Amino acid sequence: MTNLLDELVTKALDGRAPTRDEALALLVEETDSPDVLDVVAAGSRVRRHFFGRRVKLNTIINMKSGLCPEDCGYCSQRLGSGSDILKYSWIEPDEAAKTADRAAEAGAKRICLVASGRGPGRRDIGRITDTIAAIKDKRPGVEICACLGLLSEGQGEQLAEAGAYAYNHNLNTNEARYADICSTHTFGDRVDTVRQATGAGLSPCSGALFGMGESDEDIVSLAFELRELDPDSVPINFLIPFEGTPLSEQWDLTPQRCLRILALFRFCFPDVEVRLAGGREIHLRGMQPMALHLANSIFLGDYLTSEGQEVEQDRRMITDAGFTIEGAEERTLPDARRDLVTIRRRGAGTELPANA
Ligand code: SF4
Numbered sequence: 001m002t003n004l005l006d007e008l009v010t011k012a013l014d015g016r017a018p019t020r021d022e023a024l025a026l027l028v029e030e031t032d033s034p035d036v037l038d039v040v041a042a043g044s045r046v047r048r049h050f051f052g053r054r055v056k057l058n059t060i061i062n063m064k065s066g067l068c069p070e071d072c073g074y075c076s077q078r079l080g081s082g083s084d085i086l087k088y089s090w091i092e093p094d095e096a097a098k099t100a101d102r103a104a105e106a107g108a109k110r111i112c113l114v115a116s117g118r119g120p121g122r123r124d125i126g127r128i129t130d131t132i133a134a135i136k137d138k139r140p141g142v143e144i145c146a147c148l149g150l151l152s153e154g155q156g157e158q159l160a161e162a163g164a165y166a167y168n169h170n171l172n173t174n175e176a177r178y179a180d181i182c183s184t185h186t187f188g189d190r191v192d193t194v195r196q197a198t199g200a201g202l203s204p205c206s207g208a209l210f211g212m213g214e215s216d217e218d219i220v221s222l223a224f225e226l227r228e229l230d231p232d233s234v235p236i237n238f239l240i241p242f243e244g245t246p247l248s249e250q251w252d253l254t255p256q257r258c259l260r261i262l263a264l265f266r267f268c269f270p271d272v273e274v275r276l277a278g279g280r281e282i283h284l285r286g287m288q289p290m291a292l293h294l295a296n297s298i299f300l301g302d303y304l305t306s307e308g309q310e311v312e313q314d315r316r317m318i319t320d321a322g323f324t325i326e327g328a329e330e331r332t333l334p335d336a337r338r339d340l341v342t343i344r345r346r347g348a349g350t351e352l353p354a355n356a
Contacts, residue, residue: 005034005042012046012270017227020220026264027216029256036256043263044293050271050334051296054326055318056110058145058275058297059103062304063131064090064115070149070184073246074172074212074239076305077116079184082244085305090115090127097134100142106311107325108300109332110143111135112168116304118185119150119193129162136163141328145205150185151193156200167197168205170235173214174221181212194229203232207277210261211239211253219261223268232333233297234269236262238279240306253279255287262294271334278303289321297332 004025008018018026026039034042066087068077076083100111113128120128132144145166146159156167171190173180178187190206198204206229208222226234238258241248258280265274275297276288284291288309292298302308309317318325326332348354 005038008267009042009045012267013049015270017224018264018267020224023220023223023264023268024216026267027219027257027260029260036259039263040259040290040293043266046266046270047274047294047296051332053323054296054330054332055292055323056273056275056297056326056332057107057300057314058110058112059100059106059108059301060112060114060299060303061091061096061099061103062086062115063096063113063128064088064117065305066116068116068118070118070182072172072182072184074181074209076240076242076245078245081242083242083305084244085242090124093127093131093134096131097138100135101138103301104139104142106300107315108142109326109328110145110166111139112145112147114147114168114304115149117149119152120148120155124148125155125158125162128159128164132163145203147205149193150189151196153196156197156202160201164202166203166205166233167194167200168207168233168235169193169197170207170209170237171222171226171229172207172209172237173212174218174225176221177214177218191225191229194231198229204229205233205235206231207233207235207237207275208265209237209239209278210258211241211250211279211283212247213250213252219264223264227268231269231272233273233275234265235275235277235299236265236295237277238283240279240282240303242305253283255284255290258284259287259290259294262291266294273297273332275299278306281309289317292318292321292323 066077071079076085143165145168146164147168175187194206241250274295276291276295
C-alpha cells in the first residue's frame with residue numbers, strides 16, 4: 001500500500017491523475033486498505049508541493065435566499081422546502097459591499113456572490129454588476145466569484161465585463177445518479193454552464209457534494225467528470241442535512257471518510273485549488289485541522305443558509321495547525337498551471353482592438 005501512495009504522489013507531482021482502481025483504493029476502508037493517516041500524509045506532500053502551507057480564505061454572500069423553483073434534494077432553498085431558513089429577495093449592492101469589506105478585513109481573498117434560482121435574468125445581471133462595482137470600490141483587489149445558476153448565452157461575458165473573476169457552478173454528484181437528486185435540470189445543463197463560464201474567460205469553479213448516499217464508484221466517477229472540465233477551483237461540500245429537505249435524515253459521513261474523499265480530490269486535482277466548503281464543521285468535527293493538509297482553501301464565516309464556525313476560531317485553527325493565511329498579493333495557483341497561458345483572442349487577426 002505504501003507503493004500505491006508513493007505512486008500516487010509521483011503521478012500527482014507530474015500532473016497525472018490516478019487510475020480508477022487507484023482512486024477507489026483510497027476510499028475503501030478495509031483491514032488491508034491504506035491507513036487514513038498515511039493517505040493524508042501522502043496527499044499533504046502534493047498539497048505542500050504546489051501550495052506550500054498557505055490557506056486561501058473565501059466568503060459567501062447570499063444575495064437572494066430561498067424560494068427557488070428548482071428541486072435539488074439537498075438544498076434548504078429548494079422548491080417546497082420546509083426548512084426554517086432566512087428568505088429574502090435581492091440585497092442591495094451597498095449591503096453586500098459592507099459584508100465583503102468585513103470579510104476582506106478578516107482575510108478573505110475571494111467573495112462569492114450567490115443567488116438562489118434556476119439562473120439569472122437580465123435584471124439580475126444588472127444587480128450583480130452594480131454589486132461588483134460597489135465591492136470593488138472599497139476593495140479593488142478582491143476576487144469576485146458569481147454563482148447564479150444556469151447561464152444563458154452571453155451572460156458569462158457580461159459578468160466578466162462587469163469585473164467578475166470566476167463563476168461557480170458545482171456538479172455536485174456524478175452523471176449516473178444526477179436524476180436521483182434533482183428533476184428540474186440535468187447534469188448536462190450544469191456541465192454546459194461551467195463550459196460557458198470558461199469560454200467567457202471566467203475562472204471555472206466547480207465542485208462536489210458528498211454524503212447523499214453515493215458509492216465509492218460514484219465519488220470516483222464525479223472526480224473524473226470534474227477533471228474533464230478542468231476547473232481552477234473545486235469546492236468539496238459535505239451534506240448539511242437540513243430539516244424540511246428530503247435528505248434530512250442522511251447522516252452517513254465520518255471524519256475519516258471525509259478525509260479520504262479530500263485526499264482523492266487532492267490526487268485528482270494536484271495543482272488546483274481544492275476548497276473545504278459547507279458541512280466541514282459537522283462532519284469533520286475535531287479533524288478539521290487534518291483536512292488543511294489536503295485542501296488549500298476554505299470558506300470563512302457563514303454558509304448560504306446555515307452558520308459556520310466563528311472566524312477567530314478558523315484563523316486560530318489555521319495557525320495552530322502550522323499554516324498561514326494566503327495574502328492578497330500571493331498567487332493561489334502555481335505558476336506552471338497551464339491555463340495561466342491565455343490564448344490571444346484580440347488584436348491582429350481579430351475584430352477586437354489589441355491590448356497595447
Ligand atoms: S441548489 Fe441552487 S438551483 Fe438547486 S434548489 Fe438550491 S438554490 Fe435552487
